[in-house]
Amino acid sequence: MAVVGVTHAKVVTIPDDPNYPVGSDEWNANHVITGLENVDNTSDANKPVSTAQAAADAAVAANAANATNLTGGTVPAARMPALTGDVTTSVGAVATTLATVNSNVGTFGSATQSVQFIVNAKGLMTAAANVTITPAIGSVTGLGSGVATFLATPSSANLRAALTDEVGTGAAYFVGGALGTPASGTATNFTGLPLSTGVTGTLPVANGGTGDTGTAWTVATPTVTATSGTFTTVSCTFHYKVIGKSCLFWCSVVITTAGTANGDILFTLPVTPVANQAGGGKEVAAVGFQLNWQNVSTVMHIAKYDNSSIIADGRTCNISGTLELA
Structure with a gap:
């Protein structure tokens, strides 16, 4: 049995209960309360729970520790595990970092180099490098006929073979080189032509030249006759x-x-004069007489x-003399 000292406040109103155990408006007393020793004073945290509650609490705890049982909500950062592989994180952090798979960083490619990549089975570039392009000419496609041969061996002959509208043969010509002997050409726009030293060959009569190539004169031996009678022995060159x-002659x-020959000396000319012309000469073996000559059409008279x-x-x-020809 327990004895409890109680200090009561003033009773303002007394109930109408005739059994109410208060005998005056205010009272203080020590009261004896029976059965108080049977009250459980165990703390709330340590109080026992039922078997069903204990099982429910265990299930909640297990689910909290097992991520596979999560169906919604947000996982606290502190609960995040460390990740490794192509993406890495630290324990308890949500920030991720790509793993380094290629340590060769920088700028790649240039006017003379191409970029070469190495890609793994995951599609990640594991290496990058500059590669100088040096393809064999023979492996280049789309070139015209003969162009690859010329690029490999740039000779004049191979250049001509690669062209489709070339004229002539021989070596390619550049300013300052010797032009050689072209088959033909039109020199309408030539300037500074040195006639005294730079011209060779024969200048045609139509261009103001003689047309003479320096060859020997032609020699004819026409038959000689006379106006009357017959020569016994006579010759002519x-x-x-x-x-x-x-015609110079x-x-x-x-x-x-x-x-019995007498009168004019006669012979047929090897050329055709445009008209009758005349000139002079001399007898050189005996008497030294001056002579005259005249052509009548193609017949010479002396x-x-x-x-x-x-x-x-x-x-x-x-x-001797000159004849104008037809």
Whole structure:
């Protein structure tokens, strides 16, 4: 049995209960309370729970420690595990870092280099490097016919083979080089042509030249006759060179034996004059008389200066001149 001292406050109102154990408006007394020794004074934290409650509490604790049982909500950062592999984290942190798979960092590629990547099975680039491109010419596609050959061996012949509109053959020409001998050309715009030292070959008559290539004069041996009668022994050599419409000539008629020949010395010219022309000459073997000559169409006539006959034994008659040709 326990004895409890109670100090009561003033009783203001007394209930209408005739059994109310208060005998005055205020009272103080020590009261004896029976059964108080049976009260459980164990703390709340240490009080026992039922079997069902204990099982429920154990389930909650187990679920809190097992992430596989999470169905919603947010996992506190402190509960985050450490991750390793391609993505790494620290224990209790939510910030992630990509793992280093390629330590070669920097700028790659240039005007002469290409970038070479190495990629692993996960699709991650594990290496990067600059590679100088040096392809074999033969492996380059899309080139025109002969271009690859020229690039590999840049000769004039291979350049011509690679071109589709070339003219001629020989070596490629550059400023300052020798032009050589082209098959043809038009020199309309040529300037500074040194005629005294820089021109070779034959300048045609149509271009103001002679057309002469420096060859020997042509020699003809026409048959000699007379205005009347017949020579016993006579010969003629007619030397000439044609330059454009001009014929330079000299002629020698040798009379060994005159026979019955008389009048003009006659022979047929190897060229065709444009008209009848005349000139002079001289007998050079006997008497030294001056001579004259005249062509009548294509027949040459030779006589003494006074138009009498120069025909006699042992005489050589030389004439020269120029004929305008048809």
